[in-house]
Amino acid sequence: MDVRYPDAEPTVAEVEALDSLLGVSTVSEGWQRDLGGVHRAADMRSLLLPALHALNDRIGFISQGGLGELSRRLDVAPAEAYGVASFYSLFSLEPVAPRTVHVCIDLACALVGGDRLLEETASDSDGSVRIIQSPCLGMCEQAPAALVSDAGLHAHEAAIGRATAVSIRRAAKLGAAAFTDETPIAAAVPQAGNDGLSLLKRLGVVDPLSIDDYRRTGGYEALRRAVAIGAARVIDEVTASKLVGRGGAAFPAGRKWAAVASQPARPKYLVCNADESEPGTFKDRVVMEGDPFAVIESMTIAAFATGCEQGYIYLRGEYPRARRHLLNAIAVARSRRLLGDNIMDAGFTFDIQVFRGAGAYICGEETAIFNSIEGYRGEPRSKPPFPVEAGLFAKPTLVNNVETLVNVLPIILGGGDAFAAVGTDGSAGTKLFCVSGSVAAPGVYEVPFGATLAELLIMAGGFPGPAQLRGVLLGGAAGGFVRPDQIDLPLTFEGARAAGATLGSGVVLVVDSAADISALLRRIAAFFRDESCGQCVPCRVGTVRQEEIVHRLTIGPRRDGDLALLAEVGQVMKDASICGLGQTASSAIESAIQQLGALS
Amino acid sequence: MTATPVGPPRRLIEFTLDGTLTKVADGDTILTACKSAGTELPTLCYGETLEPANACRVCVVEVEGARVLAPACSRKVEAGMVVTTDSERTRHSRKMVLEFLGSSVDLSTTPHVNGWMHEYGADPTRYGVNAATVAQPVKVDNELYVRDYSKCIMCYQCVDACVEQWQNTFAISAAGRGFAAHIAAEFDAALPDSSCVFCGNCIQVCPTGALMFSSEHKMRAEGTWDETAQTVTDTICPFCGVGCTLSLHVQDNTIVKVMSPEDHSVTSGNLCIKGRFGFQHVQN
Numbered sequence: 001m002d003v004r005y006p007d008a009e010p011t012v013a014e015v016e017a018l019d020s021l022l023g024v025s026t027v028s029e030g031w032q033r034d035l036g037g038v039h040r041a042a043d044m045r046s047l048l049l050p051a052l053h054a055l056n057d058r059i060g061f062i063s064q065g066g067l068g069e070l071s072r073r074l075d076v077a078p079a080e081a082y083g084v085a086s087f088y089s090l091f092s093l094e095p096v097a098p099r100t101v102h103v104c105i106d107l108a109c110a111l112v113g114g115d116r117l118l119e120e121t122a123s124d125s126d127g128s129v130r131i132i133q134s135p136c137l138g139m140c141e142q143a144p145a146a147l148v149s150d151a152g153l154h155a156h157e158a159a160i161g162r163a164t165a166v167s168i169r170r171a172a173k174l175g176a177a178a179f180t181d182e183t184p185i186a187a188a189v190p191q192a193g194n195d196g197l198s199l200l201k202r203l204g205v206v207d208p209l210s211i212d213d214y215r216r217t218g219g220y221e222a223l224r225r226a227v228a229i230g231a232a233r234v235i236d237e238v239t240a241s242k243l244v245g246r247g248g249a250a251f252p253a254g255r256k257w258a259a260v261a262s263q264p265a266r267p268k269y270l271v272c273n274a275d276e277s278e279p280g281t282f283k284d285r286v287v288m289e290g291d292p293f294a295v296i297e298s299m300t301i302a303a304f305a306t307g308c309e310q311g312y313i314y315l316r317g318e319y320p321r322a323r324r325h326l327l328n329a330i331a332v333a334r335s336r337r338l339l340g341d342n343i344m345d346a347g348f349t350f351d352i353q354v355f356r357g358a359g360a361y362i363c364g365e366e367t368a369i370f371n372s373i374e375g376y377r378g379e380p381r382s383k384p385p386f387p388v389e390a391g392l393f394a395k396p397t398l399v400n401n402v403e404t405l406v407n408v409l410p411i412i413l414g415g416g417d418a419f420a421a422v423g424t425d426g427s428a429g430t431k432l433f434c435v436s437g438s439v440a441a442p443g444v445y446e447v448p449f450g451a452t453l454a455e456l457l458i459m460a461g462g463f464p465g466p467a468q469l470r471g472v473l474l475g476g477a478a479g480g481f482v483r484p485d486q487i488d489l490p491l492t493f494e495g496a497r498a499a500g501a502t503l504g505s506g507v508v509l510v511v512d513s514a515a516d517i518s519a520l521l522r523r524i525a526a527f528f529r530d531e532s533c534g535q536c537v538p539c540r541v542g543t544v545r546q547e548e549i550v551h552r553l554t555i556g557p558r559r560d561g562d563l564a565l566l567a568e569v570g571q572v573m574k575d576a577s578i579c580g581l582g583q584t585a586s587s588a589i590e591s592a593i594q595q596l597g598a599l600s
Numbered sequence: 601m602t603a604t605p606v607g608p609p610r611r612l613i614e615f616t617l618d619g620t621l622t623k624v625a626d627g628d629t630i631l632t633a634c635k636s637a638g639t640e641l642p643t644l645c646y647g648e649t650l651e652p653a654n655a656c657r658v659c660v661v662e663v664e665g666a667r668v669l670a671p672a673c674s675r676k677v678e679a680g681m682v683v684t685t686d687s688e689r690t691r692h693s694r695k696m697v698l699e700f701l702g703s704s705v706d707l708s709t710t711p712h713v714n715g716w717m718h719e720y721g722a723d724p725t726r727y728g729v730n731a732a733t734v735a736q737p738v739k740v741d742n743e744l745y746v747r748d749y750s751k752c753i754m755c756y757q758c759v760d761a762c763v764e765q766w767q768n769t770f771a772i773s774a775a776g777r778g779f780a781a782h783i784a785a786e787f788d789a790a791l792p793d794s795s796c797v798f799c800g801n802c803i804q805v806c807p808t809g810a811l812m813f814s815s816e817h818k819m820r821a822e823g824t825w826d827e828t829a830q831t832v833t834d835t836i837c838p839f840c841g842v843g844c845t846l847s848l849h850v851q852d853n854t855i856v857k858v859m860s861p862e863d864h865s866v867t868s869g870n871l872c873i874k875g876r877f878g879f880q881h882v883q884n
Contacts, residue, residue: 003770004795006786064787071786077795078786080763083773093787360777377774382654382674534754534774534781537656538693541700544732544779565726572696575669575689576657583668 008065017058048375060098060151087377088358098151099129106279108140108436121168129172136279140436141443150175157320185290190443200446203290214293222412226301227346234305240416242428247401259388260306263396270308271399274315275364278476280507283432284402288322292329298405303350311352361531366399379535380579423449427492435460437510454487464512475504478584480591518554525550528585539582542573553599615681630672642716645755646673649868653756658697698722706750709809741790751810758802771796800876813857837875
């Protein structure tokens with residue numbers, strides 16, 4: 001390959017940044033490189049996203065010189081590296097200020113004026129700081145939210161909850177270092193410390209950095225029991241539990257595990273999908289921040305049961321605290337020989353790497369995750385083949401959402417049948433809901449499937465009276481609205497379906513009658529336009545046309561037939577898009593029209 | 601000369617295509633089966649010599665039991681599958697894909713597309729004059745070919761031909777995201793500053809004329825391009841011993857572009873810079 005690299009030279013800082021990840025460069029040709037024993041082209045390529053992060057963390061953007069140096073070292077053509085870097089919204093390919101304040105303007109934040117906050121403060125942007133809009137930061141319980149990131153030798157990020165113009169200006173001036181006081185975990189978990197919790201029992205109660213606290217509260221008993229009963233029994237219990245995926249698609253977990261376990265190919269991979277980006281969703285963030293060892297333990301059980309040797313946590317880039325807590329948990333687990341070789345003397349090997357996303361909703365799609373980890377653009381693959389046969393690095397791969405995985409702990413400890421006895425026939429166990437919007441106590445709630453929406457909202461401090469309630473968005477931007485008269489619907493997969501909605505990722509966004517529904521729908525349309533990967537025509541152009549029509553219907557000038565055209569656009573996105581993003585990009589807008597009479 | 605497939609014979613599997621029990625070789629796609637059965641499907645991003653990108657979705661068909669439509673170009677036939685190629689849903693999706701492209705991309709040099717627009721009742725004008733498009737100035741940064749990305753439907757074929765499927769040059773990639781996704785060298789560099797070796801294999805596979813010989817581009821601008829007045833003559837490239845077949849497109853006794861037969865067993869339509877562009881000496 002006779003590749004030509006950009007003429008620009010990397011700066012000393014950029015070389016240092018790459019050295020710190022890849023080792024000091026001594027040889028000038030990429031193909032001769034030995035990255036500490038990494039020779040395989042595929043392994044080198046999968047360092048691409050981490051290397052882009054290293055450059056971006058150091059100087060705040062990806063320069064021509066930096067990209068050229070990275071391409072040489074990883075033996076990736078510069079055009080391809082550019083194609084990957086330009087895919088992610090957290091990377092800038094033009095020189096920008098080293099400090100960025102991301103102000104969330106998505107659903108829950110929009111309801112409390114996140115967009116106005118951005119407007120008010122954006123003019124402060126100058127050569128030393130950027131203040132820019134962000135899609136949902138996954139901090140809806142602290143809306144409006146912001147995130148400040150400082151590039152430099154010691155890159156640092158801090159989340160800002162209940163942001164005000166004052167706190168955003170402070171972040172712009174002083175950076176992440178000024179935000180050392182972290183919101184307590186319990187603030188996001190109103191039920192913290194209550195009896196009867198299963199998934200949330202440790203949140204806000206134990207020190208998330210302490211494995212001893214974790215063990216004192218039952219931690220690693222499930223892994224011990226899993227090892228004692230053996231891999232096949234573990235899968236039987238998960239199957240008996242009727243656990244289904246909590247990421248939105250509700251696929252039976254036992255079937256997925258059994259399919260991966262039965263694959264003869266080696267190695268097999270386990271991917272924990274922690275790219276929580278559905279607007280309104282924050283449950284996985286809270287679980288990872290508040291109970292990181294539970295994520296590690298449940299992944300270890302899944303790996304033991306299915307024969308996976310390497311695990312990845314694909315974590316969205318905007319979750320700095322979750323990343324810190326997970327990295328700590330992994331390091332501590334390794335030191336206690338709960339990760340690595342011969343775990344618990346049971347003769348199995350498993351380790352976990354945290355893979356940091358870089359701002360792309362689409363990378364929560366299970367096959368887009370594979371491309372992202374492998375160092376390619378995070379575009380979804382077409383299925384078949386399915387991940388259980390050919391997933392990450394074309395090997396059998398188990399992909400489960402964070403919440404799905406942590407359900408495994410009570411299943412192993414209490415048995416699959418006991419788990420299945422909670423909830424309803426079609427929806428077993430408990431479910432985490434991300435309650436935000438017009439409620440007194442927003443946060444993550446755990447309730448058994450079958451509790452009604454009204455009951456959940458009463459737990460969250462009550463909801464506006466029927467006259468003030470406009471609707472509840474269930475399932476996020478890819479979900480749908482329910483009307484005030486449907487408030488007694490049971491929160492189950494089947495109950496939501498019967499109401500024409502979906503539980504999706506557990507979003508419960510309460511919208512009162514003071515809310516500007518038109519603005520909310522414009523934002524949802526803009527979100528999908530921004531987040532479409534652009535691979536297939538129905539989604540790439542359809543999300544743009546949808547936004548144009550929603551704009552006309554809400555701001556004008558309205559044209560005859562616009563509503564019918566919107567329905568046609570929605571239909572082709574549903575029918576012919578490659579992946580779930582395009583297939584659900586019209587759901588919330590359509591349900592607002594049908595259920596709430598919006599846009600009429 | 602046609603390539604003869606080698607390898608063990610594949611077993612036949614049965615499936616239902618538009619109500620008719622049909623036998624195909626295991627591993628064939630729905631599109632291949634349709635071609636054998638004489639069922640025509642529109643395709644845009646599909647290239648005979650490349651792995652299907654299944655990006656345009658104009659070839660979608662209904663597979664019984666599936667929630668969404670399937671791209672015929674890449675979905676392999678499975679035994680017992682029931683496929684419908686012409687239903688209200690498939691026609692709607694095809695119409696919309698054609699409208700989406702017609703309203704955002706300049707399809708004036710895309711073959712067949714007007715016929716399909718008519719067949720499926722597509723009307724790109726109904727998105728209004730303010731509908732977003734990918735219109736942009738033509739990139740002219742070398743003497744051999746131009747890139748008019750106003751005509752690009754993001755089929756990925758030029759990239760696939762440039763990277764590991766054929767040329768292994770890795771000069772271009774898809775860049776950006778969503779509606780802003782586009783084909784580019786690093787930092788949108790001009791081709792002479794990139795890894796491009798000017799083999800022109802991207803022009804060969806481009807289905808819309810976004811990539812075009814400079815000669816054709818110039819003649820079209822001048823209004824002198826006339827395919828009815830052109831002859832196509834196959835000959836063997838004189839430059840080396842590989843023996844690639846060249847298809848010389850000649851108008852007014854002048855070579856106006858050089859292509860290569862995609863079913864050619866040696867090169868599958870691929871050439872190098874000499875065969876593709878080194879024809880001036882013939883005219884001198």
